[in-house]
Amino acid sequence: MILCDIGNTTIDWEIHGEYSKQSVENFAPVFYTEMIYYICVNAKLLTYISTLKNWIDITQYIEWKKYYPTMGIDRIMVCEAISNGVIVDAGSAVTVDVMREGHYEGGYIALGLRSAQEAYAKLSPALAWPFNFEVDLTIMAKNTPDAITIGYLAPLIDKIKSLGNPIIVTGGDSKVFSSFLGDAIVDNHLVFKGMKKLIEKGQLC
Template sequence: MLLCDIGNTSYHFLSQSESFKKDVKSFDASEVKHKVYYISVNKDVDISLKNLANWVDISTHLDKAKYYETMGVDRMMALEAIEGGIILDAGSAITVDVKRDGVFEGGFIYPGLKTMSESYKNISSALAYEFNFDIDLRGLPKNSQDAITYGYLKTLYCEVMSHKMEIILTGGDANLFAKIFKEARVDEHLVFKGMKRVISDL
């Protein structure tokens, strides 16, 4: 079974247990001859795939009424993979979603690392630091790098921890956030697990 999660910059494939990515701008989906079950948040790619019979959009089989109208299908699919917990997807944006006893309770969107880092640089070149994921959030910082890091991470950390649920980290920066959320588990295939669950019900 070939699965594909299509974002704004890449096609993310899973074949058996092996995952790989292709660039949205250069990849020609028509070269794939196998059946591909996919989800997509990229409207331009959606248009090109409609003419390819072997590409099957499984989002049409998802009960979207459980979520909200403008919610990204990748977030929905990640939630389909769990019965309960809080999912932090650390990608170009950070999304945080809560599911309890099989019911989606809601979530929020937070700026991703790159966006937030650039916003500090736009304020002043003196704030052009990388975030320090080895920071101790229990005490107030006494240097600029940690002050920026604390301001960015502490609010997110406190909100996520306040739900007192299992935390699942996914997305490209998941391993960085694992340094902050030390009790969390990282699951890079969470969206794919949700896709498999939906496909099993077809």
């Protein structure tokens, strides 16, 4: 099975169980002849790909009433992957979603690590420090790097922990977030897992 997650700058592939990544610039969908299941947030590419018969847009299988109309497709995929748990997708934004017995309970969107760091630096050169990931989030800070790290991470980590277990972490910053989340499970292929579950569901219907 070939799965393709098309973003605005990057294309992620799962090709017969192997994972790879490429930039949008080098992407030539017309050269693929096999059947490819995809999700796509790139509006320009979507218009083109939807004309190709071997490319199957799996958003057609989404049961939209479970979610909400403006919810990101990647977020829906990670929710489809997990029937019970708190799902943290730590990327450019940090999305936190709660699934209980296959039911979507809702979620929220926090700023991602890089986005928060840039916002601190924009506020003042005095706050333009890298985060200190060695910091103890349970204490109060007495220096600037710790004060911004705790200010960004401690509330977010505490809130995630308060939502219950299991916690499943995915996305580019999954390592950092899981290091503060105790027994959290890291799964960097959660989008593809959700896509596969959705395809199975779609084929059963």
